[in-house]
Amino acid sequence: GAVVSQHPSRVICKSGTSVKIECRSLDFQATTMFWYRQFPKKSLMLMATSNEGSKATYEQGVEKDKFLINHASLTLSTLTVTSAHPEDSSFYICSAGRDRGVHEQFFGPGTRLTVL
């Protein structure tokens, strides 16, 4: 149990367009979802934490208007990269937790975003 999916797994877009990434908890209700970004050969960096029904909490240095996060239901969170630019190219990973803490997180497979 405790499976998290992400869609799409890969996306290539033109500079200036917006891209939406979905994160779903398939067999449990996720009160908290986390969005991470991973650069090549680097660690995962937390971008934001979202609790269902409330606004996301963004980490320092992450632009809220650039990376829009919506967590409208207990099984779905979305990350929209607005007006994407090549420097936004990265691997985006979501995770979902069953409680409001970090102590039991289940990770999605990640989404590779390439902005041309």
Next chain:
Amino acid sequence: AQRVTQPEKLLSVFKGAPVELKCNYSYSGSPELFWYVQYSRQRLQLLLRHISRESIKGFTADLNKGETSFHLKKPFAQEEDSAMYYCALSGARGTGFQKLVFGTGTRLLVSP
């Protein structure tokens, strides 16, 4: 600031040899430490956490608050242990630091 350091990018051992993946942390509060593993073409998954005090797939890790370390150990490495290992830190339950900070990861390569 909270920080997790994994000094080795790559650790290469032969099958049957002991393995120790190093992890040091910096955190002023009461920490909770985790090891996550990512096998080739698979997602990140929890290997073990210090509060569970359990052995998973033969791996153990002991939290040493004096040395601020949480090294991952296995007495006899197997080829299927080859993967990327990430050490991660959060605050203990009930604290205000409820997020995971990851180290940069160590790639373990076990050769036959």
